[in-house]
Amino acid sequence: MAYLLNIETATKNCSVSLAKDGSTLLCKEMADEGYSHAERLHVFIEEIIQEAGIAFQDLSAIAVSQGPGSYTGLRIGVSAAKGLCYALDIPLIAIDTLQTLARQVKQKEGYIVPMIDARRMEVYSAIFDANYDQKRAIQAEVITENSFADSKETMCFIGDCNEKCKTVLSAPNFVFLEGIQYPSAKEMSALSFDKYQKSDTVDVAYFEPFYLKDFMITTKSSY
Template sequence: MAIILHLETATTNCSVSISKDDEIVVLKENNAASYSHSEQLHLFIKEALEEASLSFSDLDAVAISKGPGSYTGLRIGVSSAKGLCFSLDLPLISVPTLQSMAHQLQLKSDELVIPVLDARRMEVYSCVYDAAYKEVRDTRAEVINEESFTEYVSGNKVYIVGSGAEKCRGVLQHPNFVFDVSVVPSAKDMAPIAFKKYEAGQFEDVAYFEPYYLKDFVLQQKKKKN
C-alpha cells in the first residue's frame, strides 16, 4: 500500500489530502477569498496526518499540483513539497492542475471537459480532456473569443469548468457548452493521477523541479503619483 500526501496550492484553495493507493482518507482545505497558503498549508499537513493516525515516517511519496495557476501559490506548494521530500527522502510526484480538475466530472464517452483557470483580462489557462481524462489538446494560455473551443462541440456536450468558466459563458454561445464555475483545484482529486505515477515510478527530480507557470511572472507596480 502506498501512502501519499497531496498538496494543492495553485489557486486560492489551500488543500491537503492523504491517500492510501488511489483512495483519499483525509482532506483538509480552505478556499478563502485571499491566499492563505503560507499560514495554513503546514497546519493542514499536520492535522491531516493526525486525523489519519499517521506520522511523516509513514509516507511513501509527496504529490504536488504543478500548475498552471497562481505564481505565489505554486511557489509555496512546490517549496513545501520539495522540503518534505528532501528531509524525509521521499519521491516527488507532480500532478497537472487542470487534469485533476477534470477528474471532478464523470463524463459520457462522447463528452469532453475543458478546465479553465482565470488569468488576466479575457485570458484563461485551459486544456481539453476526453471522458478517460486523456489530453485531446495541450495546456495553453489563451484569450477567449467567440471561436474558442468551437471545434469540439459538434454533437458533443463540452463542459467548461473552473474559475474561468464565467468569463467563457459571456462569450461562447453554442448550446452544447455547459459551464460550471464551482469546480476548483482540490487535493481530493489528485490521488488517481498520483498513484498511477507512483506505480509507474514517474517521479520528479526534487532538486530541479519547478512549477508549470505557463507564463512568465509579471510584477504589477503601482503607478507613481504626479
Template structure:
C-alpha cells in the first residue's frame, strides 16, 4: 500500500495526515481562529511521521488540498508540498478541497451534498455531489439568496456542510435543507481520494502546479487622506 503524506491548509484548520492505502496511520491538526500554518505545518509533518514510525524516505507520494480556500493558506501548503516533492523525488497529488469535505456529510442514498466555504458577505465557494461523492456540479463562487440550490432540494434531502452553512441557513427555508457548519476541510478525508489518484497515476506537474484559488487575490489598502 502507498504511504502518502496529506496536507490540508485551505482554511484555518492546519491538518497533516499519513495514510497507508486508505487507512489513516497518523494525524495532527489544529483549527485556530487565526491562520497558524506557517508555524505549525512543518511541526505537524514531523510529529505525524514520528507517530507513524516513518521517515521521509518511506513515503510514496505527497497530497495537497488544492482549494478553493484561503489564498495564504493554500500558498503555504502547496509550497511545502512542492519543496518536499522536489527534495524527496516524490509525485504530487492534488485533492479538491470541497470533494474531501463531502465525505464528512452524513448523507443517505440518493441525497445531495453541497460543501460550502465561507467567502465575503453572502458569497460561498460551493460544489454539488451525490451520495456516492461524485461531482454533479462543478466548483463556483456564488451569492446565496432564497433561490440558491433550488434545483436540488425539491425531491430529496440536501446536506449543506461547511463554514458557509450558517449564512445559507439564514435565507434557505425549504425543509429538505439540512445544515452543518461544523465541517472543516481535514487531511483525514483526503486519504481515500489521494489513494485513488495514486492508484490511477494521476499526478501533478510539480514545477507548474498552482492551487485552485477560484478568485483572484485582492490586496486592500487604506485610502489616503
C-alpha cells in the first residue's frame, strides 16, 4: 500500500491530491487569477492529510508537476515538494504537466493537444493519441493559421488558451473542449504511482522544473 501526495502548480490552478495505490482519495484545488499558490498550497496539503486520517510519515513519495508552465508557480510547487521529501526522507517524482492535462480527455480516436498559455499567441504544447502516447515532443510555439495544418485526424485542443487559439485555428477537424482549462493533481495519481512502482524518481537536491524557455526579468529603461 502506497500513499502518494501529488502537487500541481504549473498554471493558475493550485491543486493537491492524495492517492492510494494510484487512485485519488482526496483533491483540493483552486484556480485563482492572482496566483495565490504561496498562500494556499501548504493549507491544502495540511487539510488533505488531516481529512484522510493519516500522518505525513505514512506518505511513500511526493509527486510534483515539472512543467512547462508558470515560472513562479513551478518554483512554489517544487520547493514545497522538495521540502517534504527532505523532511520525510522519501522519493520525489516528476510528472509532465501537459501529460497530466491530456489525461482529462476521454476519447477513442484522433489526437489530444494540451496547451498552456505562454502569453501573446505563444503556447506550450504537445500531441498525444487517444491512448495518451506522446506523438510530438513538448515545444513552445507561436500559433498561426498554419499550425497543425498537416493533420487530417481530429485534433482536440484543451488548455487555458483555447479562446485565443480558436481565432486562428479553424480547420473542420479541430475541436476545442472548453471545459478543460487547467491540469489537476487528480490526473497525476495513476501517473505518479506508475513511476513509483518503477522507482522512476528524480534527485531531490538537483531537480529543477522544466521551464522550456529561459526565465527573463525585464527592467525599466533608464533612458
